[in-house]
Amino acid sequence: MGEVAIRVENLGKRYKIGQRVRPKSFGEMLTGLIRTPFNEAKLGLRKPPAQDGFRQCEGMVWALKDLTFEVAKGEILGVIGRNGAGKSTLLKILSRITRPTRGYAVISGRVGSLLEVGTGFHGDLTGRENIYLNGAFLGMRKTEIDRKFDEIIAFAETERFLDTPVKHYSSGMYMRLAFAVAAHLETEILFVDEVLAVGDVAFQKKCLGRIGEVAKDGRTVVFVSHNMAAIERLCTKGLYIDKGVGLSTSSVREAIGLYLGDSCNEVNWDNEIISKASIRQNGEQIEIDADYKFKQNLEIPCLGFVISDYLGNPICGTNPLIDAVPIPMTSTNAGRVHITLESPKLLNGTYRLSLWFGDGRVDYFHRQDCITFDVVNMAGLKQLPASSVGPVAPKCHWHFS
Amino acid sequence: MSSRAPDNHTILIKPLQGWEPLRLRDIWEHRELLYFLIWRDIKVSYARTNLGVGWALLKPVLTMIVFTFIFGWLTQLPSDGVPYPIFVYAGLLPWQLFARLVSGAGSSMVANESLVTKVYFPRLIAPLSITVVGTLDFVIAVGVLLGMMWYYQIALTAGVWVLPLLVAVTIAAGLGLGLWIAALNVLCRDIGHAQPFLIQCWMFATPIIYPTSLIPEAWRTLYALNPMVGVVEGFREALFRTGGQSDSMMGMSLIVAGVLLVSGLYVFNRIEQSIADTV
Incomplete structure (x- = not known):
């Protein structure tokens, strides 16, 4: 404990909204492509003034503004906030799917992220093949998947259909298999986005239990959910995000209180x-x-x-x-x-x-x-x-x- | 219960600033994913077909038959004294590899959109996988070439040692151009629609159905800027000793392909970082 697993410093992400400004011609697009990196490099050298930094440009929106927090090793951070508050953007940045516009984040340890279950599943491949493919996409090594293979199929309860292409699966079986792979991802740091909202009640319970287990194993987890009960039960620390600004990294209860007090009631x-x-x-x-x-x-x-x-x-x-x-x-x-x-x-x-x-x-x-x-x-x-x-x-x- | 290796890697996530290094080490660390993607692409492209890998043979062979009928028999195009079917097939082999790489790598980001927006991996892995699969198909199709050479009683010469080099040039040019298209296609989907037309025109600008000797001497240098000209010429020279001036053309191909590959890699790397936002 005490060691920092994730440090986020002044993180900001700006999106263009509405109609994308189309380059007028093919030539303009080419020159833009080549020129922007140099402009960006120039901008990078100039440090933007703190106040002026988040000026609202037209057609631009800051999905995240000046987010700063730390997660120690072994902590489970529950991230809550209303739809569009910037929770998913945060996870996308931390999982390296997209880059921030400002600030930085340092992550120490092997990262696995579950932004969706069944990433990379292909309908024409069998259950067995998809376990390997999906596992690889989530960042598992082949030996790791080999070792956990039996556990995964037992968890998914789909042994009988292992060699059937997954397009013939029922949607429930498909989700169970997808979650089973995800649930056996054992990286030191795990980002989880609301993937629990799948399957029937019994399976949801099983999934929540699994996350609890993972947490007890000393891993660092960042968990985004609307399920306050799950957040309260699983997390050791809370982060409440409102309109892109992180408001609290105190206790989970405090964060939930902020969320409830603020939810648009x-x-x-x-x-x-x-x-x-x-x-x-x-x-x-x-x-x-x-x-x-x-x-x-x-x-x-x-x-x-x-x-x-x-x-x-x-x-x-x-x-x-x-x-x-x-x-x-x-x-x-x-x-x-x-x-x-x-x-x-x-x-x-x-x-x-x-x-x-x-x-x-x-x-x-x-x-x-x-x-x-x-x-x-x-x-x-x-x-x-x-x-x-x-x-x-x-x-x-x-x-x- | 698990034996996690305490691999202490630290990741720094920061805003995009200018041209960034290629991070080849990251790709090396994801080599297993590359292996799985190759395996998926092979498996999926022949899934639900009866002929399976047979299509890798059938596609160039059928094209050769059609071209021989139209251009060799009806139009009576010259072929430098080589039987027209094998003349055209020797050109089609590297060409189809090139075309496959351009279209496959070019559409790799848009085709894998659901992956690109949901999970991190070095994006270059997707076009690389297509490159490997395309090259495997090429190797299979070479089998037919050997069969035809036996049929036409054409002996292998010592010049075949350049063939692997020519294949490498083809891959560099195809992947390089494909990466350019992949990057531009993310910004503007028109590129995706224009690409098949581009490939079609490009084929006629390459000596596949006709010999380079048809091109006026004065235009040859300009003509050779197309990297596939040198490759196709080189292929025929190595197999049939047609006695063209392929050396300077091959040199030109090598340079152009190199430029295409390096610039393609950098442009792709540049776009890669914002693909999830724009795709």
Whole structure:
């Protein structure tokens, strides 16, 4: 411990977006090709001033800005952030698929990266052949693959089809085989990007377990995922990235807290009865807020909500009339509704919120699935996966006799 | 449970700055991947065919038959006194290797797009694999040449020692041009569409269906800038002793092919670093 495996210093990556500027002619493209390296060399000598460095050029976007962090040997870094925050860009740079625009990274040790499972799989080749080909692409030596071959096929549960071209595999078998090879990649440093989201529940569990094993083996892992529960269970350190800027390399919990606090759990509407609505997890409760403004005074601001799972299956919902909330003394036409949801306790996962608003007789406002939000450890640290037991935690009294 | 060799290599990842060295050591370290790619390319190119490797023989032979019919028999093109079928076949052999390398290496980045954007390997490995596979096909096709020489009672001369050198020149020129095309194709896909046409024109600018003696003396130096002219001339000279002025042409080929290969390597190396962003 203590030895640094990965050091990232002021790393930045700029992408061109939108319409690519096409060279006007073939000749221009050729001269551009030859000239740019010299321009770049010149730029490299001039150190850009720190402030001015990230000037927003037109059609340019910084996917990563000034990212600095260190990962010690044996640490498991969980990288989290919203879609487009720059997590995948970071992994692509660290895996040497693309170059950074600024800054640098130093990696000491043999690197393996899993940005996708089944890299290089070819449909016309058999399962056996693809294991070797895929393994080689991931950076395994042939002797290494030979040694682990039996383990890999046992893990994939596809022994019977070893000599069948993989194009005849079912998609589940294909993914299992692909992950099995990836799971046996034993480099000192491993980059993993959300490859766990494959296969059935049982297989996902197996994969998570495998990453845990790898981690216990003293390897350094950088793990990017949206699965907060997996991040919390596996990682020893967290890095939260927002809009290309790394915000924390502190504990995993802190990083997750930042992510949840920041995840886009708020929506605004212009010229609507509801101008703003938000939902967030506060410890073991869920809080919903909505600001309303109606054309006339209301007896009761009848805000109804439904929480559904990520696929849109409703889980629970209510409104003040159903809940028999006492009617407030004064009637107004504008204000805020604040709801605290103590039960049911939702299991880890991503959920959606739908909202209704009316005067108790007619609904004047309805937004289906207007906010997506994450729940982490609302029902405690020990949980069964929502995908196998459903989204809510039961509250039971047990009696043994 | 595993015996990991404590290989202490440290990687520095930094922005692209100017022309970079070729990092041949990195390619050497990935030699096993190169071996697997060669094996894949061989396996996949003949997968689901009944004739399998037989196609490596059939392609040049069928082309020879068609050319002999049209240009040897119908058009009655001269062939420096050598029977037309073997005259054309000796030209087709290096030419098809060249054309294969140009098109194969040229499309290697776009064809392997899914790999290039998902996993690191020295990108040069993909065109190198195609080079090896193309050369193997060439070696197979040489078998037919030997058979034809036996049929036409043409004895092997001492001059055949230059043949390996000519093959090397062909590979250098084909790979070099292929690397240029691969790099440009990433920037602009038009190149990929133009490439088959380029190859077709190039074939007519090479003495395959006709002898170099048809080209006016004054134009020969310019003509020899095409590296395949010297190669094809050299092949015929070595096999049939046609008595051309192939030495200066071969020298020119060697130089042009060398320039193509070195410049191709550098341009490719230059583009390689940003391929994942632009492909």
